[in-house]
Amino acid sequence: MASMEHAEEVKTVKEKEKKEKTKEKKEKVDETTDTTKLRAKLEKIDAKIDDLKAKKQEIVDRLLQLEEATANAAAAPEAEAAPPASG
Numbered sequence: 001m002a003s004m005e006h007a008e009e010v011k012t013v014k015e016k017e018k019k020e021k022t023k024e025k026k027e028k029v030d031e032t033t034d035t036t037k038l039r040a041k042l043e044k045i046d047a048k049i050d051d052l053k054a055k056k057q058e059i060v061d062r063l064l065q066l067e068e069a070t071a072n073a074a075a076a077p078e079a080e081a082a083p084p085a086s087g
Contacts (some may be wrong), residue, residue: 032038
């Protein structure tokens with residue numbers, strides 16, 4: 001159990017370090033006066049956003065496929081279990 005506690009402590013320390021680095025980056029953007037650098041950063045962010053949107057669309061498409069397949073699989077046994085309509 002001690003190793004789990006240690007892992008949690010390490011995790012929180014890493015999270016704090018990450019937050020500090022993010023804060024430092026934000027401060028650097030505020031200090032930057034070079035328009036070329038700012039435009040490059042903006043283009044880089046736009047490219048990342050586009051990539052994330054593409055990944056999101058792939059995930060949504062796959063999720064819809066899986067949900068549809070699950071719905072079809074659930075409907076198939078019901079159709080087989082129903083008695084014939086002639087009677």
